Amino acid sequence: MAKLTRLRGFQDQLGAEAEMLSLVEARAKEVARRYGLGEIRIPLMERIQLYERSTGETSDVVAKQMYIVKHAQESSAADTMVLRPEGTPGVVRAYIEAGLDRSDPEQRFFYCGPMLRYERPQKGRFRQFHQFGVEVFGRADPACDAELLVMIDDLRRELDLELDFEVNSLGCGECRLAFREALLAFGRAHLESLCADCHARLERNPLRIVDCKTDAALAEQAPKSIDYLCPDCRRHFDAVLDLLRYSGVAVTVNPRIVRGLDYYVRTTFEVSSRTLGAQNAIAAGGRYDGLVESLGGVPVPGIGFAIGLERLTMAMSPQDRHARAVAAAAGGHAKPPTARSDSRQAPFIDAAVLALGEEALPKAAALAREIRHSGLAVEFVSPARGLKAQLRRADRAGARFAVIIGEDELSRGVATLRDMTSGAQRDVQLEQAAQAVSAAAAES
């Protein structure tokens, strides 16, 4: 039989890797809670039209990266379903569907979960990846824009990371029109020197010319959106920058932050790491004031961002990752029982219960359960092998204590309680064995 492998661009996360992601996710949720955000859970699939009308049909994400889902028996062309490539459109849809735009427009959400995009995988880029995202509705004021950046900075501090913050303003619909014209004029004027990609961009998405890396010098000369801001947009952007300066978040204004999604207006931003390679964007977002309306709701401004969780964990140093993973895996344990189990990928346990012989088996199984009821993590070791192998398993599982019940113990009505770190062991009465284990665990 041919071996079945995981799909290209998809990954399994085992042990420490999974622990790391859970840990980062927990930190992000904690920070979100402090910023008054409530959780929202939305479907993994939506109608394709949702993304066509929000993210934009010309964006790469919609044009060539979506997974279309087909039911085995039924399919309806009118309702083409796709796996979500990003979170924002779904959240906006849910917001409108719940009638919040009319009844209670100011809402603050966070979400967390997998996103799927069909792309060629590389370092930091996967077909399924996880995002932690934030969406705020009903706030048009610059303080809200600044606050989201500050929030990301808080998370950055919690995780002790060095990250670069870059912001830009695309302007509102009005100033974008003028900016777009200027870009097209620039493109036509330099038609010969533009790279092949930029020729295509000129047609599809002129904004992206600014972002060209093939000819950085030329891109440098291209018109910048911040030079085309109307007075209102200018004031808004300046206010955001002032607030950030006052908050002590070091940001750089980068006119090349144009974003690939159609719905962005005014403030856009990217947060990146210097240690990640080519795919260094860890978080990105921006304002989308017209989006709720264009998806059928009443006009409500909105702004949000998403963090790539895999990239965030990758940005942590290896030593840091290891230390954190071990700490997370160890649970409440100060240190693992042996040096060897230091490299363990799974959680450490408090006790391993070993049974020797048929007679001891039910007693041992019952004892394991009783110890668990006191809140400790217990593994009932397979009794199919000898004591030596069972003890080795106990060590491998990272157990602090081994509780042994064999012929000898049974005849005396006791269990042997062995401290796996010191090797010291003593008899405890079978009836009090569970209390003895939890008492021993409590003092070590």
Place this chain on the structure above:
RNA sequence: GUGAGUGUAGCUCAGUUGGCAGAGCACCGGGUUGUGGCCUCGGUGGUCGAGGGUUCAAGUCCCUUCACUCACCCCA
């Protein structure tokens, strides 16, 4: 979609001008009839990514293909 690099044991990798597929780690067992880690002795484990070609003989040379990795593009 484009380009480059890499595919040998579960993992990390040796493998000479083509000549019997190896090491370390991991795993299992003995040394200890009921005592883990350290030590020691032994053992299990391979379609050499796949298919074809050249040759008396291919892990090694040639062609094709697949996968992985990195980069372009794009993005979290």
